[in-house]
Amino acid sequence: MPLLSDSIERFIKELMAQGNEVSLRRNELAQHFGCAPSQINYVLSTRFTLDSGYVIASRRGGGGYIRVMRIAGGGENLLRYMACSGIGEGISKARAHAMINRLLEEKTITLRESRLMKTAVDNCAQPVAGLQDGMRARILKSMFCVLLMESI
Amino acid sequence: MPLLSDSIERFIKELMAQGNEVSLRRNELAQHFGCAPSQINYVLSTRFTLDSGYVIASRRGGGGYIRVMRIAGGGENLLRYMACSGIGEGISKARAHAMINRLLEEKTITLRESRLMKTAVDNCAQPVAGLQDGMRARILKSMFCVLLMESI
DNA sequence: TGCATATAAAAGTCAAAGATAGTCAGGAAT
DNA sequence: ATTCCTGACTATCTTTGACTTTTATATGCA
Numbered sequence: 001m002p003l004l005s006d007s008i009e010r011f012i013k014e015l016m017a018q019g020n021e022v023s024l025r026r027n028e029l030a031q032h033f034g035c036a037p038s039q040i041n042y043v044l045s046t047r048f049t050l051d052s053g054y055v056i057a058s059r060r061g062g063g064g065y066i067r068v069m070r071i072a073g074g075g076e077n078l079l080r081y082m083a084c085s086g087i088g089e090g091i092s093k094a095r096a097h098a099m100i101n102r103l104l105e106e107k108t109i110t111l112r113e114s115r116l117m118k119t120a121v122d123n124c125a126q127p128v129a130g131l132q133d134g135m136r137a138r139i140l141k142s143m144f145c146v147l148l149m150e151s152i
Numbered sequence: 153m154p155l156l157s158d159s160i161e162r163f164i165k166e167l168m169a170q171g172n173e174v175s176l177r178r179n180e181l182a183q184h185f186g187c188a189p190s191q192i193n194y195v196l197s198t199r200f201t202l203d204s205g206y207v208i209a210s211r212r213g214g215g216g217y218i219r220v221m222r223i224a225g226g227g228e229n230l231l232r233y234m235a236c237s238g239i240g241e242g243i244s245k246a247r248a249h250a251m252i253n254r255l256l257e258e259k260t261i262t263l264r265e266s267r268l269m270k271t272a273v274d275n276c277a278q279p280v281a282g283l284q285d286g287m288r289a290r291i292l293k294s295m296f297c298v299l300l301m302e303s304i
Numbered sequence: 305t306g307c308a309t310a311t312a313a314a315a316g317t318c319a320a321a322g323a324t325a326g327t328c329a330g331g332a333a334t
Numbered sequence: 335a336t337t338c339c340t341g342a343c344t345a346t347c348t349t350t351g352a353c354t355t356t357t358a359t360a361t362g363c364a
Contacts, residue, residue, distance in 0.1 A: 005338065026325055036340045041326065046337085050293050055301065061347025063155035064324035071300040087293050090285025096292050109299065113265060117295050120272040124291050125284040132277040133242025139276045140248050143269050144235035147261065148228065157348065178315060188350045193316065198347085213357025216314035
């Protein structure tokens with residue numbers, strides 16, 4: 001008897017065979033496999049991670065969905081390496097900036113993009129009052145300011 | 153089956169295709185979509201917000217109406233407004249996305265930039281193990297993945 | 305006529321119900 | 335020991351309906 005998680009993983013990957021994206025209803029999928037809905041979350045969070053090249057987006061409420069996207073671009077490129085292997089569970093500010101600079105030198109990103117990325121990693125790493133909303137506000141503001149500087 | 157709210161949103165935006173303003177009768181519109189009149193208010197208050205560049209004016213009583221107006225103009229002024237007045241000490245995910253979408257529609261930022269910004273605000277607001285380095289790693293990874301992704 | 309009041313015709317508000325998805329602790333299986 | 339799986343609880347998004355407020359118009363009366 002194959003593992004439930006493996007079956008669900010394979011099923012989702014088959015759905016994605018055409019195209020790099022698929023949209024799921026969590027409850028439907030759970031019913032199809034006769035398991036708890038939260039099992040789907042388990043599979044997604046263990047088998048469709050950023051590190052393994054997937055991005056998940058979802059929405060709750062009526063008309064809710066889970067979208068699984070596969071990151072394109074096979075093998076060799078620098079970005080892929082950086083995204084998948086170059087960062088572990090944690091990274092210093094210095095290393096983050098170094099990686100961003102490297103992408104800029106390779107012309108993989110623009111100057112503006114590099115500045116947006118740097119301000120995001122710089123500002124995300126300090127604690128802030130009003131936890132979630134406060135952090136969001138700080139990062140967003142810092143990015144707006146980057147754009148504003150650029151436009152002057 | 154597309155979501156009712158989405159259909160109504162699209163319908164209103166199509167009506168506005170010519171010109172930056174449209175006038176509606178709430179009850180007529182509700183009847184057209186076979187829904188409760190208050191549904192229209194819901195759509196207006198979630199999809200036609202100030203952050204996303206709309207202003208609503210209305211009048212009750214006989215001859216009542218709802219007028220939806222699109223605020224024109226992007227660039228430096230919009231950025232300055234958003235950076236200075238648009239965000240307080242905290243901001244929700246929904247508002248942050250609305251503002252970023254608006255910048256995109258006004259062509260003040262590119263699609264790629266909008267995706268980088270969204271992923272930064274989305275990922276900065278969840279707790280993470282290994283506080284500072286962990287947060288930096290997650291944001292950086294998520295931004296690298298945006299760059300890798302062909303389509304969202 | 306001119307004013308006050310009633311009636312009708314809008315639109316607004318808000319809380320509750322419905323419809324999804326997410327989280328997390330803990331037991332089960334390997 | 336680690337990975338798998340579930341269920342209870344939480345969070346978010348949509349839709350509705352009962353009730354309120356506002357405005358225009360009709361009616362009645364001095």
